[in-house]
Amino acid sequence: MVDSPRNRKKQPDVVRQALLDCARKLALEHGLAAVSLQAVASAAGVTKGGLFHHFPNKQALVEAVFDGMMESLDREIDEELEKDKGGHGTFTRAYVRTLFADRALANSPWSAQTMTVLADPYSKSLWHRWMNDRLVRHAETDMGMRLEIVRLAADGAWLAHVLRPDDRAASDDAVLLRELIELTEG
Known part of the structure; x- marks a missing residue:
């Protein structure tokens, strides 16, 4: 039945x-x-x-989807933080590693999240609030222009990944990740 x-x-x-x-x-x-x-x-x-x-309504549904994705991102960042050696750049390394881990996944849900942040004021506000909260929480280890440049470079690499046509070759992610991580140390 x-x-x-x-x-x-x-x-x-x-x-x-x-x-x-x-x-x-x-x-x-x-x-x-x-x-x-x-x-x-x-x-x-x-x-x-x-x-x-x-x-x-649709807005409430989209907001709930985005909230869930932000909770998932938080968990992934926290897992990376636990693996990190600590000290200068701890959050930035976790953030970069999470972005690059998700780049390796085909059809990553973060692609949809990125486009939502660009198009939806609620999502954009939530993203900025999330990032500001994380930076306040990690102010002791992650303040400074060099680390901000690393996070912005990782964001740019992610956006290029999201917007890249399927037939265009990607940059060498492993080398880019290693270079960005090296910039967080010291």
Whole structure:
């Protein structure tokens, strides 16, 4: 017997996560413009009314997707921080390593996140707040123009990666990563 909406066991957390996953996938594969409420509901196998139970509008859905991606980025950065030797440039090294690790992944969710930051004022504000909070938290080890240049270079490398046509050869990421990490030491 196939579960119908009437006899299906209610699992709001599972449905909410499925909606978020489908929205993230649509944004990654087709851009933020493809994230329509109907497309997300259909992809998640719920009614549009079911989607509205969790998200009152597209903006709330996009914001929830972005919030989840920022939480994921935080976890990845924290994992890199734990591996780091500490001292000067600790956060910057973790940030750069995380960006470069994600560059190696085909269809990285960060590609969609990057485009969202460029297009959506809420996401842009959240990104700036996240970065400022991290810099305040790591002020003792990560202040200074040289480390800011390293972070900006890593951001530029990431943006070039996101915007690169599929048929264009990438730079040697391993060499670029090594050079940026060397700039954080000392």
